[in-house]
Amino acid sequence: MTFPSRVPEPYGQNGSANLADILERVLDKGLVIAGDIRINLLDIELLTIKLRLIVASVDKAKEMGIDWWETDPSLSSHARRDELSRENAELRARLAELDESGPRREPEPAIERGRAREEPS
């Protein structure tokens, strides 16, 4: 009844389909039905697995000395925020130092304003 007409050659599947793609479908999609044993319903479990997967692959990468995604501001918004606040703190510390030592003078305003403009509002 459902005679398939020609199916195009598989793209990127089998051999080269990456595990993440397969797990994404096999774990995440597909029909959920209640089995006698109800593992497939425990989405929380599946979430745990995903977290573990990430942890596992991150650990593996770190073993090889790859951890750029944690620190590269263009890849991680977290790192981006971190970097901004780190810079900010550094500049403030510098200013405070300047304030204390030497004759009192106004801090260079360009820096503060430059920073403020840099920061996305």
Add this chain to the structure above:
Amino acid sequence: MTGLRYVYAVCRPFGAALQRQLTGVGGAPPRLLRHHDLVAVVSEVPERDFAERPLRAHLEDLDWLTETAHAHQNVIDALTAVTTPLPLRLGTVFHDDSGVRVMLEAREEGFRRTLDRLAGRVEWGVKVYAEPEAQQEPREPAKAASGRDYLRQRRLSHRADEELWERADRFARRLHETLAERAEDTRLHAPQNSALSGVPGRNVLNAAYLVSRAHSEEFVELVDRTKSEEPGLRVELTGPWAAYSFSGEEPDGEEMNGDETNGDGVGA
């Protein structure tokens, strides 16, 4: 020696034979369990691996999970070659054949509806990645001469990134619209985490399209044509998959209710 029944998919009866050497999860060959005009594709799995507790433990073992997911997907792939399966999630296990029959009986209507909706269709996955490094001058700031220079450099690189994200976003939306016109249904999935997929670039589109087999070739060509349209953006196509992303029953189907939380309805 009692085994449990692992269910891969539900199909309409089909004439073609499955590959002879096809093995499923745990190495056992899948077989067809017919009930009225539905077929469940099942294989026997040992209790020591697939009873509730060991299964739960196994699911957290990455190597085991990898092997099992591949085996599951192999069977679904083989089915997709000869019919339109309704794929089930990994780890759907019943105590015995009669448990599977009871489930088929209870959900007959919903299965038929969904199978009719999916008949003759396959799923294609399309992803778009943005690769910031590829199109940028080296990241190392050439020793900032002053604070002002430093800030200017930072702003420039920041802006280049923003531009790329905006371009990627526009491109992804446009591509999705074009593809959606050729598809019968679409699903937008959450972008894949690159730490998980191990694929370079940031995933800005992760979509699935339900396309009839007859129109698949055309669809694939359409995707291929966009592949080199934009520098810094990479388009990836996977498929044909069984309609995993479209296998949920329509929201008005009553069977949806309750099956997420308990299986009692099935056993009753």
